[in-house]
Amino acid sequence: MAKDGGVSCLRRSEMIGIGIGELESPPLDSDQVHVLAVDDSLVDRIVIERLLRITSCKVTAVDSGWRALEFLGLDDDKAAVEFDRLKVDLIITDYCMPGMTGYELLKKIKESTSFKEVPVVIMSSENVMTRIDRCLEEGAEDFLLKPVKLADVKRLRSYLTRDVKVFADGNKRNLTTPPPLPPLSATSSMESSKSTVESPLSMVVDDDALTMSPDVCNFSCGFAD
Amino acid sequence: MNTTVVAQLQRQFQDYIVSLYQQGFLDSQFSELRKLQDEGSPDFVSEVVSLFFDDCSKLINTMSRSLEQPDNVDFKQLDSGVHQLKGSSSSVGARRVKNVCISFKECCDVQNREGCLRCLQQVDYEYKMLKTKLQDLFNLEQQILQAGGTIPQVDIN
Numbered sequence: 001m002a003k004d005g006g007v008s009c010l011r012r013s014e015m016i017g018i019g020i021g022e023l024e025s026p027p028l029d030s031d032q033v034h035v036l037a038v039d040d041s042l043v044d045r046i047v048i049e050r051l052l053r054i055t056s057c058k059v060t061a062v063d064s065g066w067r068a069l070e071f072l073g074l075d076d077d078k079a080a081v082e083f084d085r086l087k088v089d090l091i092i093t094d095y096c097m098p099g100m101t102g103y104e105l106l107k108k109i110k111e112s113t114s115f116k117e118v119p120v121v122i123m124s125s126e127n128v129m130t131r132i133d134r135c136l137e138e139g140a141e142d143f144l145l146k147p148v149k150l151a152d153v154k155r156l157r158s159y160l161t162r163d164v165k166v167f168a169d170g171n172k173r174n175l176t177t178p179p180p181l182p183p184l185s186a187t188s189s190m191e192s193s194k195s196t197v198e199s200p201l202s203m204v205v206d207d208d209a210l211t212m213s214p215d216v217c218n219f220s221c222g223f224a225d
Numbered sequence: 226m227n228t229t230v231v232a233q234l235q236r237q238f239q240d241y242i243v244s245l246y247q248q249g250f251l252d253s254q255f256s257e258l259r260k261l262q263d264e265g266s267p268d269f270v271s272e273v274v275s276l277f278f279d280d281c282s283k284l285i286n287t288m289s290r291s292l293e294q295p296d297n298v299d300f301k302q303l304d305s306g307v308h309q310l311k312g313s314s315s316s317v318g319a320r321r322v323k324n325v326c327i328s329f330k331e332c333c334d335v336q337n338r339e340g341c342l343r344c345l346q347q348v349d350y351e352y353k354m355l356k357t358k359l360q361d362l363f364n365l366e367q368q369i370l371q372a373g374g375t376i377p378q379v380d381i382n
Binding site: 042047 | 273277308315
């Protein structure tokens with residue numbers, strides 16, 4: 001499989017064959033959940049992306065906190081016109097990343113006016129209570145221990161469904177509790193389409209980021225700030 | 226479709242994958258990945274592990290360079306490499322590789338160059354061993370499919 005720096009994660013996924021494949025294109029679903037996934041590890045990005053797609057989420061995967069902020073339009077003061085209608089329903093981020101940790105990203109998101117209501121989930125390979133507490137205190141919705149499994153993602157899905165549902169009688173009602181999860185079947189999962197998640201800024205695979213600068217998250221990641 | 230041939234291949238596949246779990250090459254995360262594979266993404270697992278093995282190769286090279294000069298070992302860079310390797314091996318269910326990384330990290334923490342060199346050698350051995358084993362597994366899968374059969378679900382939990 002050819003690898004070149006800068007190839008978008010989505011295109012790589014296409015190369016891998018993750019996508020709608022032989023199925024008919026479903027109608028564009030504006031209610032589809034859109035998740036922004038942030039992880040510096042390519043392997044983890046591919047896995048989380050697949051986990052999310054198989055639970056019917058649209059996914060944008062980026063390799064750093066900076067790229068996440070860029071995607072969200074939070075990286076500078078300019079309000080980018082094209083982000084006016086950006087809809088992100090969930091942000092899931094690795095904790096230990098070079099440059100900007102998941103915790104730092106969480107803080108920036110919670111400080112923003114446009115995205116502070118978006119649930120942020122932190123993933124980490126280390127089960128450190130102080131880390132978990134700090135993230136939850138800062139407003140993280142949930143904390144997932146890596147390696148992430150399908151059951152973890154299904155659980156996330158359960159608090160992301162729309163507030164309003166059309167019932168069989170045609171009436172719309174507000175739900176006070178989340179509806180039950182849809183049954184997991186391979187065919188129903190393939191709604192995330194290749195065509196909808198296109199943002200040139202967002203999906204960059206940085207394969208060369210193997211060396212870390214000394215001032216970043218040290219890999220016991222004890223106390224990021 | 227020759228059902229006898231398919232049944233034999235399926236049996237072979239089942240026995241082989243079970244042995245990989247039993248011998249500790251793989252853990253339950255590998256079976257989690259298999260759950261994510263279907264007709265729409267039939268090569269998901271082999272593609273992910275391929276990326277993982279590429280990662281191993283690159284990281285091992287980098288770490289090897291960090292360890293080259295006895296007086297000038299960059300333990301910080303080493304630690305970062307081990308962390309990455311541990312993370313990705315954990316994500317694909319590469320149990321033995323992950324376990325070596327745990328020891329490797331301990332050697333980094335105490336700045337034990339000799340220990341690190343041994344771990345590096347071991348991690349190199351383990352990933353290559355796993356690569357061979359999984360290649361055999363994927364070949365079996367292909368044979369089953371070519372013979373018109375389906376790949377067995379194997380529950381190891």
